[in-house]
Amino acid sequence: MKYSGAEIIVHLLEKKGIDTIAGIPGSANLPLYRALHDSKIKHVLARHEQGAGFIAQGMARSTGKAAVCFATSGPGATNLLTAIADAKLDSVPVVAFTGQVATSLIGTDAFQEIDTYGLTIPITKHNFLVRSAAELLDVIPEAFRIAETGRPGPVVIDVPKDVQQQVCEFGQWPGFHEPTKPQVIEKQLIDKIAQAIHYAVKPVIMFGAGIIESGSCQLLRLLAEKNNIPLTSTMRGLGAISPEHPLYVGMIGMHGTKYANRITEEADLILALGLRFDDRATGKVSEFCRNAQIIHVDIDKAEINKIKPAFMSVNADLHDFLSLLIPSVDKKERREWLDECYETKDALPYVVAPLNGDVFHPLRIIDEVAASIPADSIITTDVGQHQMWVAMKYPITSPRTFLTSGGLGTMGFGVPTAIGAALANPGKKVVAFSGDGSFMMNMQELATIADEKPNMAILLFNNGTLGLVRQQQELFFDKKYIGSKFKSTPDFAGIAKCFGLKSIDLEKVSDPLGALHEALQLNEPVFINVPVNADENVFPMVPPGAANKVMID
Amino acid sequence: MKQKNHTVIELIVNNHPGVMSHITGLFSRRGYNLEGILCGAIGQGATSVMFLLVRKNEQYQQVLLQLNKLNDVIELKEREDYDHTVFNRIGDLF
Numbered sequence: 001m002k003y004s005g006a007e008i009i010v011h012l013l014e015k016k017g018i019d020t021i022a023g024i025p026g027s028a029n030l031p032l033y034r035a036l037h038d039s040k041i042k043h044v045l046a047r048h049e050q051g052a053g054f055i056a057q058g059m060a061r062s063t064g065k066a067a068v069c070f071a072t073s074g075p076g077a078t079n080l081l082t083a084i085a086d087a088k089l090d091s092v093p094v095v096a097f098t099g100q101v102a103t104s105l106i107g108t109d110a111f112q113e114i115d116t117y118g119l120t121i122p123i124t125k126h127n128f129l130v131r132s133a134a135e136l137l138d139v140i141p142e143a144f145r146i147a148e149t150g151r152p153g154p155v156v157i158d159v160p161k162d163v164q165q166q167v168c169e170f171g172q173w174p175g176f177h178e179p180t181k182p183q184v185i186e187k188q189l190i191d192k193i194a195q196a197i198h199y200a201v202k203p204v205i206m207f208g209a210g211i212i213e214s215g216s217c218q219l220l221r222l223l224a225e226k227n228n229i230p231l232t233s234t235m236r237g238l239g240a241i242s243p244e245h246p247l248y249v250g251m252i253g254m255h256g257t258k259y260a261n262r263i264t265e266e267a268d269l270i271l272a273l274g275l276r277f278d279d280r281a282t283g284k285v286s287e288f289c290r291n292a293q294i295i296h297v298d299i300d301k302a303e304i305n306k307i308k309p310a311f312m313s314v315n316a317d318l319h320d321f322l323s324l325l326i327p328s329v330d331k332k333e334r335r336e337w338l339d340e341c342y343e344t345k346d347a348l349p350y351v352v353a354p355l356n357g358d359v360f361h362p363l364r365i366i367d368e369v370a371a372s373i374p375a376d377s378i379i380t381t382d383v384g385q386h387q388m389w390v391a392m393k394y395p396i397t398s399p400r401t402f403l404t405s406g407g408l409g410t411m412g413f414g415v416p417t418a419i420g421a422a423l424a425n426p427g428k429k430v431v432a433f434s435g436d437g438s439f440m441m442n443m444q445e446l447a448t449i450a451d452e453k454p455n456m457a458i459l460l461f462n463n464g465t466l467g468l469v470r471q472q473q474e475l476f477f478d479k480k481y482i483g484s485k486f487k488s489t490p491d492f493a494g495i496a497k498c499f500g501l502k503s504i505d506l507e508k509v510s511d512p513l514g515a516l517h518e519a520l521q522l523n524e525p526v527f528i529n530v531p532v533n534a535d536e537n538v539f540p541m542v543p544p545g546a547a548n549k550v551m552i553d
Numbered sequence: 554m555k556q557k558n559h560t561v562i563e564l565i566v567n568n569h570p571g572v573m574s575h576i577t578g579l580f581s582r583r584g585y586n587l588e589g590i591l592c593g594a595i596g597q598g599a600t601s602v603m604f605l606l607v608r609k610n611e612q613y614q615q616v617l618l619q620l621n622k623l624n625d626v627i628e629l630k631e632r633e634d635y636d637h638t639v640f641n642r643i644g645d646l647f
Contacts, residue, residue, distance in 0.1 A: 117571055121578050126624040129571060146624060302618035 001171070005133035006035035006164040009097065012140045014039060016176055018068050020423055022046050022055035026072025028112060029099030031164035033070075044423065044452060047444040049076050051416040053083020054442070056094045058420020061403045062378055064213070066093035066147045067420065073099045074112030077158075078119070082410060085123040087154035089407025090236065091209065093147035094154040102162040103131065116158040125153030130160070133168035145177045151300040152213065185316050185324055193295055193312055194328035200269035200293075202337050203229045206252060208281075209236035209406075210274015210298060210318050212399040217241065219322035220273070226326060228334040229271070230341050232260040234281045236406040237274070239396040249341060250350070253281040254542045255388040258348040261548040263341050267292045274298060274318050277307035278407065287547035297321050351392060351539065351553075359512060360531055362389040362461055368513055369431060369459065370395050372520040377429040378403065378421045382414035382438030385467035388538040390433045412441030415458060419445060422454030430456040431520070436489060437466040446499040449525045456525055458496070463532040464489045471537045475552075476544070485534070496527030503527040559588060560609050561635040564620065565628040568594050568601040572625045576603065579623065585616050589640040600627065606640050 003011065009032060013021070022044040025033040036043055046052035049071040059067035071080045077098045087094045101110040117129040126146045128139050136159070143155040197203055211220050217240045224231050224247045231241060232252045241248050250257035252264055261283075264270070270292045275281070282288040285307055293311035296304050301315040314321055353364035366389060379394055380403040381387040387404060396402040403421060405413040418432035439460055449456070461467075470484040496503035504519050506512040506529060519526045539553040566572050573592065580587040589606035607616060621629055 118574060121571070121574055122582050127571075300622070302615065302622055306615060 002167055002169050004031065004035065004164065005130075005136055005159065005166050005168065006031040008133060008136045008168065009140065009159070009164070010035040010039045010041065011173070012136070013068060014041060015173065016066075016144055020044060020059060021068045021070055022052040022420065023070025024049055024052060024072065024076060025070070026076050026099060026112070028073035028101055028161050029070055029076070029097070029159075029164070031161060032097065032099065032159070044419075044448065046416070047447050048442065049079035050083050050412065051442055051445040051448060053080045053087070053094065053096065054413055054416035055420035055423070055448070056096070057083060057087055057092050058380070058403060058417035058422075059424040060087075060092050060094055060420075061417065062400050062421040063424050064400065066095050066144050066152075067424075069094065069096050071096065071098050072112065073101055073116065074114045076112075077114055077116040081119060081123065082408075082412075084120060084154050084156060086405055086408040086410045086413065088123045088125065090405065091152045091213070092154065093152040095143050095147050096154065096156045098156060098158045099164070100129070100158045100160040103160045104162070106160065116156065120156040120158075123154070124156050127156040127158070129158045130163050133163055133166040134170065136163075137168075137170060137174050141174050141176045145180075149180055183316050185314060185321060187324070189312070189314060190324045190328050193314070193325060194330070196269060196293065196295065196312065197227060197229070197271070197329055198332075202267050202340075203227070203269040203271060204264050204267040204292075205229050205231045205271045205273060206234070206264065206275065207231065207237045207240060207273040208234040208275025211237055211240045214274065214299070214318040216274075216318045216322050217399050219319065219326060221245070223322055223326050223329065227329050227332045228338060230263060230338070232256070232264055234275050234278065234406075235391050235404065238391060238402045239399045242397050243395050249345065251391060253548065254283065254544075255392060255538055255540070256281075256548075257350055257392075258540050258551050258553075259341075259345045259350075261542070261551060262344050262348065264289060265549050266340070266344075270294045272296045272308075272310075276300075276303045282307070283542045283548035283550075284546055287549070358533060360506065360533070362386060362532055362536065363393050365459070365461075365516070365530055366390055366393045366433075368516055369520065372517045373429045373431065376401060377431060378418070378425060380404065380414045380418040380421060380430065380432045382432075382434040383409045383411045384435045384438055385463075385471065385536070385538045386433050386435045386438075386461040388468070389461075392538075411438035414438060415442055416445045416448070418456050418458070419448055419452065419454055422456045423452065426455070428455070429520075430454065432456060432458045434458060434460050435467060436460060436462045436464065436486070436492065439492070443495070446496060446501060446527075450500040453524055455523050457520055457522075458525075458527045460492055460527070460529050461532045462489070462492060462529055463534040463536070465534045467534070467536075468538070470534070472544070474537070493527060493529040501525050501527050503529070505529040507531040558609050559606055559637055560613075561632040561637065562605040562607060562617070562620065563630040563632045563635070564603040564605065564626055565595075566601050566603055567625040567627065568599055569625075572601065575623055575625055576605070576620070579619055580616075583615070583619060585612050586610075589643070591639070591643075604632070604635070604639075606637065
């Protein structure tokens, strides 16, 4: 067989089952696009490479499978970096192909040359600079294996233009490796953990995205129910269990529930499953759960003992771990501990929208959206106050339906990620909650939405400020506001309309909630502007650097 | 250079132009100390051996775990037995 490097890439992507690729062509990846032209893979033309990266993330986060994006060399690659870094921090399997100048030009400061390999070392799980077409036969299956195995993560494959064009003769196509299953778990360790749970008086399960990644949501529920252990989630764990579950005490951390933080603080045993003790979840680490023994289970061995020393730890796939642990754990009522939890919960009621107040209060709008769309709809957010309100209030009931930038906290994430999620889940409704600050960081993707017409709504919480910045300046920087209020705000609904989208400004209609409900029933893209009071703060909140027990409201 | 509390990590790594960046970049971005490094191709040249001189402080276990995660690291050994003075003799080259 004889194929060019570009043809090898496209053929192997087809073989891997990739059906949609987001990207932007440019000089250094034109051979790749030539090969893509003859493929059945659908190409989604983004308007900025960061948008392409987040579209890939939307596909990957909502399906759990690796997704692909393309960018050219130089500025194409640098524009991708934020989306790649975001995927690294949240462990999302994205495989990005970047064009590179021809091998003979590398190192000469050629036109649109940048050291993509060097730039992406710290923000990828692994990266490759491919030096011959033949190498692609190894590199591509290996890249997908790395992206999807163990703790997932992004991989960048930088392919010089001449390598894309080089013709390679070879005997047969390589296969794709099945993601390898990791370590065996010793039965003895399982017994010890079961015993520790048995003797614990106030155990709490704290879970993160690892539960969702490993497909262990059912097992998590079974474990909690069998031994009656209260559960708290990190932000990225939302959706692993129904918020209505009686044992669930809500999200932990800076904008978590007061009772989740209080109950976790009371615990004598923390079963930490698939999480990495991020500072937004733990608050001041030295103060976090000082009276609790921690049993940490994670697929990434380097996360164990990184932040919080573990009393016992298991480096394993959570599905394997929970399958072994559940039969070993005894049934328990835990009446006293649960009563204490319920009392704490009743004593510290959770935030609700003011009953007779502002119809545009974000919590009220979130309730209205949740009541208007199917429960399995996919919700994306940008970053800021609206993100915290959604994380607090939106009833996320199933895994992979809440896509948010947790680790990197990237403004501009929500809209392109929603496009990717909608493309990968054609039967589902997708709603992107955004703020006016975040939205403007990737609003060019409205054009991509106009092209593709995904079934998605953008809900813009428009307060004319960088709200979470303004809030911190109010609370912790002497109310000296600088750089947090926009001097001018555009007519966002008008902008969306000019891009060719249906749009509605709730400020300008007589029945805003009725109009909102109606707009969400459309099976086409719609943009909804919601005027939000700029003085509104997200409470409760743990001040940055403080312990979780110091919540203010 | 005093060599107290130091130890040597021996790595077998894939030999390609980017591997050194992967190793040294890990140390710089995670704020670990790297006191010395010796590296050379072995065998047919597809792999290299690296000797990293590091301090055995509270970060040491994390250093090992993070190095082990790098895809280009094929093998990692802790070489308590290693003669640290080899790093001192590098000074003879200057």
